[in-house]
Amino acid sequence: MHHLKRESKGLDKNKAYFGVLDIRKLYRRSWSVARCSRGILLVLACLIGNSVAAQTEVNQQETTTPDLFRLERVQVDGGAELVTIHAKLDSIGGESHEPEWVPLVSVLRDTLGDSKLENDRLRYLWELTYTRPTFWQRVSGAVPFMYTHIGSKQHADKVPPPLMDLSAADRDVWNKICWRALQTILIDPVGTPIRASSRSYQQNITDLRRSHIIRALSLLTLYQELGHEPIFTAAEQKEIQARLLLTDKTFGGLVDELKLPGFYQKQASRVEDNVGHNWELLRQQAEANGLYFEPLEMPDGRATHALLWVAKSDLAKRPVERFDPRFLSISDPWSDKRLLNWDGYSDKRYFDREHRRIESAGPETAEVELIPLALYGLDNPKIPALLVDFRDKRNPKRREMSRRVLQDVTRNVLAVSQFGDIPYLLGRSVFDFVTGRRGMDINQPSRLKTYAQLKLLLSLDDSLEPELRSEISDRVETVSLNPMENSIQAERKLARQQYKALLAYATRPDGLPAKLARDRRAEMTPLEHGKLAQIFFRLANVVSFGKYSHREPDGLDIVGRLDLARQRSYHTKFLREVARTGSENSAKVELAPKIEVVWNLDQVKSSLRFLAEYGSRQDGKAVVAAANIFARTNDDETRRACLAALSQINNGKARSELLRISEQKDVDDDLRSLSVQYLANRRGTDAVTNSNTGTGSPDR
């Protein structure tokens, strides 16, 4: 499969430019459609989507790995590809126990129609079970204190909403801020019913998206861990995952891209830490209470959840004197008479002399009939999250509701804010501190994450007995507080339907190719306008709640210029990373370790040479990077490449760096003269350039 991708990326530039011409046609068409009636066309497009898909020859290739995942790539006109992960999911609750392939995550990679990775851009990410809620789901979501699942969406034949635009993470930030401002300034003063209802709606919408982001994250991690054919480069993978994680933070979309791998690593370590601690905490509590602990693992071997069981034979003899419910959050099984006459699910297990579980009975094995007591999520801060109590269906839900009710009553109904009411701030802080510190399973962070993971686990873990899986699946739905959630079974159907719609959209000339072209025109904005204009356009985008996006007119050499701009951005990012390595501890750059020890200088020089050839005045970050690299290497060739890059960029910053270097006494005379020479040459060039160019990019 991979070589086929290479083949498709191996198109020569001419072919790519032909692609551009096609895109321009598509742009014109889509623009006119937009001007007429965008909504009507979308409905029409959906209606005819299937026939278009049937008629269009789709460059569709599949890779199948024998076990769990399958990758599908669909070429999109205009130079992009839609990559989709399909998972083989086990049936839950139905009559058939046969596994089925379900598309779960799609990503659009804008390749500009060539094989260079440097100019690729990841655009949209779809989690295909994520749908727009139905009318009734939305209404229910707006009803305060409606913490229940009201039924699933049955049909999703429209193009699915992308979970995230990976190329414009910052857009999300401004939207959030705008909505918050709108809520606080306009909606909240209207009155309690409107405030409570709008806030409740917003909360549910946000939670719905979060829940699907978590699943997308888990799925991408799992796909990566199982060693399937890579969809993304390692750096891209970390960046996507970090971006998804940062959607939780208000300003997450504004974080510098260089910080993303570090952030991702920290979060990944935190997850490992949480899971390990909860695994151990539950095991010890199970041991102390005479119970049986069974971790449930994802296909990559990572335990994400755990079951607690009690042995039927122990119920009569009671192996522990006192039951300690701390951290377990369930009632005492030893005094529960229902368990003595348990008619629910139970399982026979065999253990050897060392109490290790074995598959079947044999000599010196003990047969133990176990009754499930509870299921917990391990990826949860501080304590395991109770998700299923087999004796009390509402127990986990009550615990999940405890924080939300408190929040909804105070904020949505009473309009009490921690920032505006000091007694409330103090009381709430103490309450949060005590419940949090003691690890009491009330008022804890939402179990949304581990709940979302459980849904994935139930689909992917074929080691669970179907009957038990079905029972867990039924019970876990009650944990959700979100009326907009769909059931596991419904989600599979919806995923298939949405994928079908997405494929149709990808192959329609006025569908994804047109959207891609529009996005590229928007991407052209920084290349055409100065900073002030860009701020203005951004402002317009924000105040219109994203409805207005400035796009450059068609007819420019979009692909060629984006190719250059993206490559420049790629090399700048790389050089910034190089310049940043190991300098965290050094107050002064010259104390930072030399880069040649850590990096392959050929790679560094190649990026510097690119900037030396195509650098632009807007590359302020590249100037800092090149200057730092100059200071942190002894390699003459690399230093010369730094000077050449600075000379090409030739903005005020670059010139002052060249001047500074030319005055440094500890720098070789040759390099100092070269700096002087570059400065002199550039002054001449400036005169010419300035007379030709007004504002914007020198690439024009």
Add this chain to the structure above:
Amino acid sequence: MFSPDKSRRVASRSILLPASRLSATVWPAALFSLSLSLLLLLSAHANAQTKRLVILKLDGLPYDTVDRVVREQDPRTGKSQLPWIDYVFYQRGTRLENFYVRGISLSGPSWSLLETGQHQQIKGNVEFDRYTMHAYDYLNLLPLFVKGARGKQVDMPAVEVLDSLGVPLLSDAYAHQEKYSGFSVYQRGPRYLTLTNALQNRFKLPPRELFDEWTMGLETRSMVMDELIRELLKKLKDPRIEYLDLVLNDFDHVAHHNGDNSSQLQVLKEIDALIGTVWTTIQQTPDAERTALVIVSDHGMNTDPQIYGQGFNLVKLLGSSAGGGHHVATKRRLLLDYAIKGLIPFYDSIITATRDSYYLRGQSKEYPTAMLDFDGNERAAVHLRDSDLNLLHILLQQLQRKDLEARLRAPLTDAFFNVREHRRAEWQSELNELKEELGALNRSIAKQQMLFEQQPKQLTEEEKKQGRDDEINRISSQLDRWRRNEREYSEFARVLTNLLALKKDTFNAGRIRIEEIIPKQSMGDRNDVYRLQNYVVGLAPVGLVLNPAGSLDMERSFVRVNYFALLHDTTVRNNLQSRVSNRPVDFVATSIPAKSLAPLVPESDKLERDVVWAYKSDDKQALIFARSDDAGQLSFRYQPIKNLRQSTDGQITFDIVEWQTGLPLEIVEDPALSLPAGSTKEWLSQWHTDLEWLGALHRTQHSNGLIGLFETVGRHALAQQPTAGTPDEMLMRRFVQKQRDLVEADLLVLANNHWNFDARGFNPGGNHGSFLRISTHSTWMLAGGSQTGIPRAFVIKDPYDSLSFVPTMLALTGNLRDDRSLAPELTRKGFGPFPGRVVKEVIGKQ
């Protein structure tokens, strides 16, 4: 190598030692040594040109992990995943492939070896005094800073202990103004400026950086460490500073929590980047050619991405009725992160009360009967109250019962006095000694008070720079410690005196207050093997039983616990990981006085005073004998035995068995055992030096556990201890040694692989503390400028242990020749002969 003003340091140390000790003993020795070794010293200087030592002390960094990751290629850069370690130590330096912790792989004790080069005097991260229950918390830095602000404490507790024993640290070889040390367990002097600067600099970031950090979650945990690194880099530029060290705990911290490779790789990369920065900074200093950069770790880490470390709660076991129903004192709070009180860093011992106590219900505060140090995870040290004190306590309680049957009163009284008489000689002797020592302590307090009063109240800035303020505070701090000692031990002595003063003929139990007879908050003496095998925990369910002769039936009247069997036979029902046993305990070790084995062991008169008994089961046991020759060379013999027992009269019996599989340390079955050709059991049965054993064992699963067991369980006399002095000085020396003896635990419990005893929290990522090779195999690498003589791209394959570190550092800087001849300046500072070998491969080669 040393500047003249180093004499200031000598003065400061003299304050710590009993008065006039220096003048009486050290000065003549120093002068003699000076005249003898002048020529040697000069020649040493000519060979070794290392002027400056920069030591990065990396807590818990395992050699194997570093070595594996250095060899991995980073796909992004095409270079090693740890490019600086590769560049500095693999390409331009020397690394020891087989460097081990000697003793337990635990930070407190292990750093003590690396700091002093002397045998272990500190045996745990936490130690308890049996008589007073005073807890030495060696790892907690916060009290130093809080008490230090009031001038009540200057050094970390471990340093105070070593000072009291007269054992100097490596950094003591340098004057105050010639060294820079980061914060550590063996820290001298709190530095508040570091803390304030840390806070200020944490937020001195460009606005964009600050914004990003705030968005992603502001990290404050590394704030102080970042400041220490900044300080180190600054101090590297100061040519006057000749010794710099920095302790980095990050790997240890992360690996305890996370066993996954990527989390550990991340922290290794951070360490690697720091090494790059330090190396680059060194290269820009004028003394680069004469500077040695050293990284060393105190232990390895038993971590495996496929396995979660499992904890076993010994506090719960000891509190259970099967475990003796003890109220258990610990220094660490159980489930610390889940307790509100856990936020308070200043607390004395924490007592976990049990509801299963047989006779002390509701008296946990007054009468805890077990002390547990579970710090260090793969091992725990257990102190149990002297079983005879339990017996006396129970008998007294019974005798005070108003409903006690009259026929029982006399036999009970007899039993009470029989028990006391059985121990009288021993207790009386201890009491006499203690009283003598308390007398000397009182006189020393008076002298110390005078000394303190003589100190100047105002100091110049120059004096402060030289650390004079710390020296004065040390006097006051010592005074406080002695006063506390005097108070606590006097109370113990008072109650013991009362107990010994009881007379049977005037005895009236009803009039006695138990706390006046049985010391509160005290464990009393260590239990011998008999008492540990027949430990009295309470009255038998059948109650008091009389013999036909009318005396109390001591066997049937009491519930007894055999702690060796109890610990070893403990199993768990949740056995989930295929490579983890359902038995948390591997084996239990304790020391037996060599003299008590005299009739059974022919060479007993030549033995060190402690013999180690390792118990794996009734039929899998071993005795480890140690002896040293005139030159101080230690040798060991491992004797497989079974069924060791001690009778009430102290007589020990055991059966000698053949070498077999399953013995403690699992030596004979280990495929990595390396013995001379043609010999196995014969060689193993003989005496061998520690070096020979190290060579044979170091690659086995338990590495140098045989040597380590003796290092940890045995007590070690210090070679440099003066044998003469005033009577008070001798008494004070004996008193200090007694304090060390009093922290010796009854039992050292060793966990099975991937088990730990941490009850403070959870360590699913990894653990250390055992003798398992993965935990003892540590990192030691050196690199330096051309004049340091440290070989380039050199690998030392011979095994060494942590006793070699200090002598090698001193040899590298030209202050020690032939392992023995110290620079006179150092002898004056209290440095003595080192039992460890110098790693000669790194000295003077090019």
